[in-house]
Amino acid sequence: MRTIAIINLKGGVAKTTSSINIAYILTQRGYKVLLVDNDKQGDCSRGLNRRTQDGDGIDRIMVDRHPDMDNLIHHTDYANLDIITANLGLLTANTEVIKDPIRPQQDRLKKALQQVSDKYDFCVVDNAPDINVSVINALTAANDVLIPVEVDDNTLEGMDELLNQITVVREELNPGLKNIHCFITKYQKFNQAHLQGAEIIEERYPTMKTKIRFSGVVARSTFMRVPVALHSPRSAAAEDYGILVNEYLDMIGGKE
Ligand SMILES: Nc1ncnc2c1ncn2[C@@H]1O[C@H](COP(=O)(O)OP(=O)(O)O)[C@@H](O)[C@H]1O
Ligand SMILES: [Mg+2]
Structure with missing residues (x-):
């Protein structure tokens, strides 16, 4: 199993939209995919109609020594796409984790995922x-990091900080972390600021060639709780996510 962490310190940059669509499109390419909602807001779980109660999601993985993965993994409405959910229980779970003086704190997700890596x-x-x-647990478990970036006034805010943290995790905890790439989301090519902003990002950071264009239907598909790649496969955003997944698969040379 190859693990992709979708990360950005900023909200609203399309982390959840990207996670859901990349995961869904990978299933369309014939792969079996586990989606992990690692945000207490549970947007990813909601996006796939799988909200759960506190204590029935990733919070268990953070606190239990032997999390029961069979119980924590839920099927979604889509073939070959399963999910581990998140909810506000993750807040208390994380407080418990950082107070735990005995067990290591950063490799709990990695260990839990190892249990199901052959599935x-x-x-x-x-x-x-x-x-x-x-987030450190996600970076410790990951092989690849994809950073969705929305071009706006303060796009680059937090980027250097994030990349520093990723480097520290790679050096201290996860030498297996291979590819770290940005990709541009909500892109409007007729917007001069977007054109220039995208150039700056591409100059400064390793960036995927594929940009995800802005599509009005994304908001609607989010509301309908259906991946846009299924809801409106011909929309610009859905097409771009398909191309991004191809670019990613080329980059890693197919799955391991
Ligand atoms: N390509 C896109 N075109 C238009 N709207 C988008 C696109 N990608 C995401 N959005 C919208 O942007 C908002 C934030 O997206 P979301 O994935 O929840 O971001 P994050 O998880 O980073 O907070 C949502 O309302 C979503 O519908
Ligand atoms: Mg989100």
């Missing part, structure tokens, strides 16, 4: 706009 080809982890112990 899936890919794991996609959606994260909170934060660097907390949950």
Whole structure:
């Protein structure tokens, strides 16, 4: 199983939209995928109609020594796409984790995922706009990091900080972390600021070639709780997510 962490310190940059659509499109390419909602807001779980109660999601993975993965993994409405949910229980769970003086705190997700690594080809982890112990767990478990970036006035705010943190995790905790790439989301090519902003990002950071264009239907598909790649497969955003997944698969040379 190859694990992709979708991360940005900023909210609203399309982390959840990207996680859901990348995961869904990977299933369309014939892979078995586990989606992990690693944000206490539970948007990813809601997006796939799988909200759960506190104590029935990733919070268990953070606190239990032997999390019961069979119980924590739920099927979704889509073939070959399963999910581990998140809810506000993750807040208390993380407080418990950082008070735990005995067990290591950063490798709990990695260890839990190892239990099911032969059942899936890919794991996609959606994260909170934060660097907390949950996000560090995602980075410790990941092979690849994809950073959705929305071009706006303060796009680059937090980017260097995030990349520093990723480097520290790679050096201290996860030498297996391979690819770290940004990709541009909600892109409007007729917007001069977007054109220039995208150039700056591409100059400064390793960036995927594919940009995800802005599509009005994304908001609607989010509201309908259906991946836009299924809801409106011909929309610009859905097409771009398909191309992004191809670019990603080329980059890693197919799955391991
Ligand atoms: N390509 C896109 N075109 C238009 N709207 C988008 C696109 N991607 C995401 N959005 C919208 O942007 C908002 C934030 O997206 P979301 O995935 O929840 O971000 P995050 O998880 O980073 O907070 C949502 O309302 C979503 O519908
Ligand atoms: Mg989100």
